[in-house]
Amino acid sequence: MESGSSIPGGTAKVAAWLKGEFEKSSLWHTEYIDVGAPGGPCLKVTGGKGEKYRLLLMAHMDTVFPEGTLKERPFRREGDFYYGPGCHDMKGGDIFALHLARWLETKPHLLENHAICFLFNPDEELSSIYSRPVIEELAKKSDYAFVLEPSMEENTLVKGRRGVARFYLDFHGIASHAGSAPEKGASAIHEFIRWGEILLKENKPCEGTNLNIGMVSGGTAANIIADHCSCSVDMRMTDIRKGEHLEELLHDLASRPFDLRVLTTIKGGITRPPYGNPDMEELLAREVTAYFALKGKEIHWKTVGSASDGNFTSALGVPTIDALGPMGGGAHTPGEYGVVHDILPKFEILTELTAYVLGK
Ligand SMILES: [Zn+2]
Incomplete structure (x- = not known):
């Protein structure tokens, strides 16, 4: 689905598809939030118990590519790589969010005491100028935030952004x-x-x-x-x-x-804004590293120069972990790609981390 930020109705198609997929399970409540973005509305999906969210998961539906790019460079797989406009930044993250929901459907105990909220926004590549108030409102109700932006290296998460x-x-x-x-x-x-x-x-x-x-x-x-x-x-x-x-x-x-x-x-x-309090993310990163070490998995952390919607949540004091989407590279270029062999290992990090945060 072509969803460049400025294509009228572009992200709306993605939102409608995701909405339909989430609605296949009665666990999820879906809601469009119109923010006036050219592509379409935000999609908010909630599940579990309580007014506050233990976890806010954010994924953007827009890409940087103009209309027609998909026709020129349709999605394709070659060996261990897949290509296509937005496959890495960040349709892969959207798909991870959906599959995380599927996984949670099989683990109902995790949502017995907590609520979770997924937010899909249509304008991250426009600096989220339309959806920022929605992100900030949800962040104020959330204990933790995960961002499903892609990662560039194996077992590597992002704990800070400028x-x-x-x-x-x-x-x-x-x-x-x-x-x-x-x-x-x-x-x-x-x-x-x-x-x-x-x-x-x-x-x-x-x-x-x-x-x-x-x-x-x-x-x-x-x-x-x-x-x-x-x-x-x-x-x-x-x-x-x-x-x-x-x-x-x-x-x-x-x-x-x-x-x-x-x-x-x-x-x-x-x-x-930059991440609000580096010590807050540092503490969470240490906890998470120790948790995964017990399972025999080494997690690496990075602080990066590029920004994401995690900047808004962290600046509001919500401990935020980013780069939880699939691994790949070449974001915003014609050579953008994702890596097939890391999809499952990375998805496992996401599910285990979600279980960790919901179980805390
Ligand atoms: Zn992105």
């Missing part, structure tokens, strides 16, 4: 002939270059902060002073204050530009 701040800047100057009337022009590009040098000082990898100016465009010809320039600024940070500082800095620069004739508009902000 936050993301993203800005789009538009510089508006005054065009003029660069040779005959340079004094009448105000260069949007020159203004941008001066900002750029200041912004790059915020790039501090050793402090866990990376800043990237990933897109720049502007100007019309070599001999014309540019009246327009635009750029994007992406920051990844372990400390939310770095993102807040960047936002202040940008507005400060806009309020007193180098060339007073250049006006700058700023769009964007912090789209995802």
